[in-house]
Amino acid sequence: MNIIDVLIEQSPALIIAIPLLGAFLMPLVSRINSTVRNIFGLLVLCLTGFFVGILASDVLANGPRLYIFGAKDLAVPMVRILFEVDSMSIFMALITMVLAFITLIYSWSFMKDHDGLDKYYTLVLLLITSTLGMELTGDIFNFFVFLEISCIASCALIAFWISEGEALEAAFKYIVVSAIGALFVLFAIGLLYAQYNALNIATLANVLKYTFLDKIILVLLLVVLGMKAGLVPMHMWLPDSYGRAPPSVTLIIMGATLASFYGVLRVIFTLYGNVLSTTMRFSIPLNVLVGWILITLAIISIIVGVAMALVQSDFMRLIGFSAVAEVGYMFLAIGAGIAALGTPYATTALQGGILHLLNDALDIGLLFLVAGAVYYITKKRSLDDISGLARNMKYTTVFFVIGLLAVVGMPPLNGFASKFLIYESVYQLNPILSIVAILCSILMLAVFVKVFYAVFMGPELPAFKNVTEAPRSMLLAMGVVAALMIFIGLFPNLVIDALVKPAADALLNHAQYIGTVVGGV
Amino acid sequence: MIEYIPFIAVVTMIFIGLYAVLFRRNLIKIVIGISIIESGVNLFLITLGYREGGVAPIFTSLPPGTTYPAGMVLPVPQALTLTSIVIGVAVLALMLSLVMHIYRKYGTLDVRKIRRLKE
Numbered sequence: 001m002n003i004i005d006v007l008i009e010q011s012p013a014l015i016i017a018i019p020l021l022g023a024f025l026m027p028l029v030s031r032i033n034s035t036v037r038n039i040f041g042l043l044v045l046c047l048t049g050f051f052v053g054i055l056a057s058d059v060l061a062n063g064p065r066l067y068i069f070g071a072k073d074l075a076v077p078m079v080r081i082l083f084e085v086d087s088m089s090i091f092m093a094l095i096t097m098v099l100a101f102i103t104l105i106y107s108w109s110f111m112k113d114h115d116g117l118d119k120y121y122t123l124v125l126l127l128i129t130s131t132l133g134m135e136l137t138g139d140i141f142n143f144f145v146f147l148e149i150s151c152i153a154s155c156a157l158i159a160f161w162i163s164e165g166e167a168l169e170a171a172f173k174y175i176v177v178s179a180i181g182a183l184f185v186l187f188a189i190g191l192l193y194a195q196y197n198a199l200n201i202a203t204l205a206n207v208l209k210y211t212f213l214d215k216i217i218l219v220l221l222l223v224v225l226g227m228k229a230g231l232v233p234m235h236m237w238l239p240d241s242y243g244r245a246p247p248s249v250t251l252i253i254m255g256a257t258l259a260s261f262y263g264v265l266r267v268i269f270t271l272y273g274n275v276l277s278t279t280m281r282f283s284i285p286l287n288v289l290v291g292w293i294l295i296t297l298a299i300i301s302i303i304v305g306v307a308m309a310l311v312q313s314d315f316m317r318l319i320g321f322s323a324v325a326e327v328g329y330m331f332l333a334i335g336a337g338i339a340a341l342g343t344p345y346a347t348t349a350l351q352g353g354i355l356h357l358l359n360d361a362l363d364i365g366l367l368f369l370v371a372g373a374v375y376y377i378t379k380k381r382s383l384d385d386i387s388g389l390a391r392n393m394k395y396t397t398v399f400f401v402i403g404l405l406a407v408v409g410m411p412p413l414n415g416f417a418s419k420f421l422i423y424e425s426v427y428q429l430n431p432i433l434s435i436v437a438i439l440c441s442i443l444m445l446a447v448f449v450k451v452f453y454a455v456f457m458g459p460e461l462p463a464f465k466n467v468t469e470a471p472r473s474m475l476l477a478m479g480v481v482a483a484l485m486i487f488i489g490l491f492p493n494l495v496i497d498a499l500v501k502p503a504a505d506a507l508l509n510h511a512q513y514i515g516t517v518v519g520g521v
Numbered sequence: 522m523i524e525y526i527p528f529i530a531v532v533t534m535i536f537i538g539l540y541a542v543l544f545r546r547n548l549i550k551i552v553i554g555i556s557i558i559e560s561g562v563n564l565f566l567i568t569l570g571y572r573e574g575g576v577a578p579i580f581t582s583l584p585p586g587t588t589y590p591a592g593m594v595l596p597v598p599q600a601l602t603l604t605s606i607v608i609g610v611a612v613l614a615l616m617l618s619l620v621m622h623i624y625r626k627y628g629t630l631d632v633r634k635i636r637r638l639k640e
Contacts, residue, residue: 145604168623187565
């Protein structure tokens with residue numbers, strides 16, 4: 001056994017351990033000076049990224065990988081904590097790492113003038129740890145623990161600009177919503193444990209009987225995780241917290257939100273994978289029911305997100321509402337994939353949804369970075385106070401245009417690839433859904449063209465006569481995102497074949513996930 | 522009947538907590554409500570692990586004559602509860618410090634007056 005094999009074998013634990021250790025070393029390292037602190041943060045992320053990378057190459061080649069804490073093998077009784085990494089988990093982990101790198105590089109310049117930065121970087125690393133943990137774990141109680149860590153870390157980051165009352169208000173709203181949500185997840189976990197005497201997802205999925213209690217558990221988990229992912233009617237915390245958190249961390253908070261979305265997928269496709277075709281009352285199968293509920297909520301999310309974005313005047317809050325709409329698109333695709341489970345277009349819908357997960361993170365992320373750059377330069381939030389920035393901020397303007405075109409799904413940018421997959425597959429389920437989705441995309445264009453004119457075009461305000469371009473590290477971060485978006489837009493097939501298809505197959509093929517743990521299903 | 526009392530208590534506590542969160546206007550009372558929900562859930566977990574006449578699940582100091590593992594209460598829910606209590610303390614501390622700062626900024630704890638975010 002050579003060194004690489006050992007590293008791959010240990011990597012699921014190291015992916016969590018390295019950023020966690022880094023987070024708690026951060027206050028110590030920060031005492032030296034700020035350059036060392038920045039380099040240390042980058043080093044921690046590079047190491048984590050390296051392990052995610054080698055684990056990804058192994059998982060994509062050889063199928064799911066198991067890591068059992070505190071034991072060599074799974075002896076009875078199965079109360080060990082275990083990490084199970086399949087193509088879907090590793091896809092999410094890769095997204096998280098990309099977002100983490102961009103956040104860190106962007107933060108160097110953006111947060112330079114603030115104090116308390118040792119705590120800031122500690123919280124950022126903790127949030128990254130918890131997001132990765134939620135994505136890699138194979139144990140449902142562990143999922144809850146990481147959910148709570150992400151809730152605490154994101155709440156502290158949202159309230160980071162503590163001198164603003166609004167930030168405190170948003171943070172309090174966020175923590176009330178997510179603390180209650182997490183407690184209901186814990187309640188659902190208790191119900192699962194009471195029935196099946198097990199806590200790891202694969203074992204539970206194997207023995208799930210779909211009793212009355214299981215219906216309650218499904219509802220509890222879907223409601224809470226849907227809420228944490230920002231699905232209407234529980235989306236109200238999302239624009240508030242996205243709009244008030246420092247724009248540099250919005251990306252990584254979005255990563256945590258996407259991890260909740262991953263939780264929804266895991267619950268439906270893996271935990272309830274065996275019973276999805278169970279017939280309910282009026283001979284409606286469970287998958288059709290769950291699928292249509294998700295589709296309905298998704299369509300409402302899209303409409304509400306776009307409509308509310310139209311009337312906002314706060315730049316970041318506006319992007320927050322369009323993020324709600326984007327979450328709606330993902331749920332639309334997933335709902336269609338579940339409702340039509342088994343048909344070829346259901347697989348397409350699922351792939352579209354999973355690709356859109358990546359694209360949403362990049363598109364909305366880039367817009368937040370641009371909004372952050374504008375805020376950094378002008379210190380203004382309201383669209384009414386900003387005007388004519390294109391004269392002095394050329395690169396930022398270009399990045400905003402790229403983000404705008406991607407978020408509304410224009411070819412040749414990445415948004416087009418995933419939205420086209422979604423339209424095409426949802427159309428076969430029900431044409432009206434597709435039409436609504438396309439119309440809302442066009443409305444989204446109206447929203448962002450308005451922003452474009454308000455912020456970058458228009459008369460030059462005397463206050464902004466001498467503004468300069470955003471600092472270099474912020475431009476670098478935005479440039480990396482924009483380059484990724486153009487690359488995915490030009491070669492969507494590469495990404496779909498390499499990452500998205502394995503991820504969708506891993507979700508649909510839940511027997512493999514279960515079999516890795518239980519053995520010979 | 523008597524064995525259902527803990528479960529009835531769990532549901533009652535969760536609903537009392539939810540009532541406080543949804544209908545009380547004072548931020549501190551909302552925090553108390555969340556705390557009550559948390560206690561309810563913890564009580565639920567502990568109740569799951571109970572076995573009549575069971576002893577504490579410590580291997581090295583089992584009383585003589587205990588049958589293993591049927592004579593012990595389940596250790597897993599207790600571990601879960603401990604974890605959940607620790608997390609609960611962290612969340613509670615964070616919420617209370619937020620409430621403190623909100624009071625400093627707004628001079629009130631009434632949720633109806635703390636709504637600068639709404640447009």
